[in-house]
Amino acid sequence: MTDSCPVCVHRGIAPAAERRHGENVVHGYRCPACGHTWATARHLPAYTPTRRSAA
């Protein structure tokens, strides 16, 4: 999942690192244009297109 640099708005940056904490995932990024580093945390179920019903 790519992200945009918050400093220079360089787009389509692939994550350099990924850490999972249960249902959350934190992607670490490093901008190839300006060298800025940052991390974006996401809640995985929000990105799951289908839910399995617990029938």
Ligand SMILES: [Zn+2]
């Ligand atoms: Zn940048």
